[in-house]
Amino acid sequence: MDFTLSSEQSAYRDKVRSFARKHVAPLAARWDEEETFPREILPLLGDAGLLGVTVPRAWGGQGLDLFHLVLAIEEIARYDGSLALALAAHHSIVCGHLLLSGTEAQKDSWLPRLTGGAVGAWALAEGQAGSDASSIKTEARSTEAVWSLWGSKMFVTQAPLADIFIVLAMTGGGARHNGISAFLVEAGAAGLRIGKPLHKMGCRATETAPVGLHGVEVGSEALLGELNGGFRDAMRLLDVGRVVMGAMAVGLARGCLEEATSFARKRRQFGRPIGQHQAIGWMLADMATETDAARLLVHRAAAGIGQGRVKTREAAMAKLFAAETASRVANKAVQVHGGYGYLRSSPVERYLRDVKLCEIGEGTSEVQRLVIGRDILKG
Missing domain, CATH: 2.40.110.10 (Butyryl-CoA Dehydrogenase, subunit A, domain 2)
Structure with a gap:
């Protein structure tokens, strides 16, 4: 069993990471402040293949699997929960519903438009x-x-x-x-x-x-x-939606961890960087451990669905743990930053607000526990 990404998967992740750093990171705070979706990003997303990751090439997509979509969503969410949410919905429930249930005429009519910048x-x-x-x-x-x-x-x-x-x-x-x-x-x-x-x-x-x-x-x-x-089709879409939402949570958690780590190296109190104080070091250790564990659950669920082993329980576990982990990590990131983390100018303040949706959208944490518990009792 190999837990590392293939060279192709790593290259794809790095490509999306570069896109996010260049086109998302510098503008995410402004988008949040204006409370308006940046339509100007759509052509850039289309050119990068990020509007049709899992859509077959025949309709203008990339023809990749769910695992690649999970990698992409994490990279976007690292810098902006809003854009990650928009892409998650675009793929899992809009394009996903058309791919699952649409006639050939419906797919021919709408999928090329959606991969080209139309919004669903x-x-x-x-x-x-x-x-x-x-x-x-x-x-x-x-x-x-x-x-x-x-x-x-x-x-x-x-x-x-x-x-x-x-x-x-x-x-x-x-x-x-x-x-x-x-x-x-x-x-x-x-x-x-x-x-x-x-x-x-x-x-x-x-x-x-x-x-x-x-x-x-x-x-x-x-x-x-x-x-x-x-309704049956909608429930089938939920397994994918939960995993994608889990990837969004992992991306936000990673953003919080990276911002907190950077701050802990630079901020000095009592004559040394705060990261060298055990209280802060232990918080970073917990944040890193839980974020890695959440990513592994999300990757397991995405790989399983990609291999035709659709397991609602695994998807619900991934979404539940990733979402609640991200909330804990975001709270700790604000705490590491102290008063600076409470300012609207701090990325972790925005991440803390964004991440709460992950415990609500695509089924609340309480619903995920109901789904998991019922599956356990089935044996």
């Missing part, structure tokens, strides 16, 4: 439907060859920028888990209303907003996947 948004959650996602109220009413969508969605990532929406709605068919379908809705459709961007604690440069659907009409060709099969 995935709309499942509602005001009353968060962790209990199957309790959505949005309806799709069928009238001959037309579906009419009625309802409202909440926490839709990149909604203000989106060119295409994937909307999940009730279509009947019995139990609620078996009565949800997914639809493709183009931006600008009559009856589609995008609310004001939400002011969030972290990941502020990823624009998140509510979406209203007031009789939005789409044809039968807009049905994504099987009728009443949308």
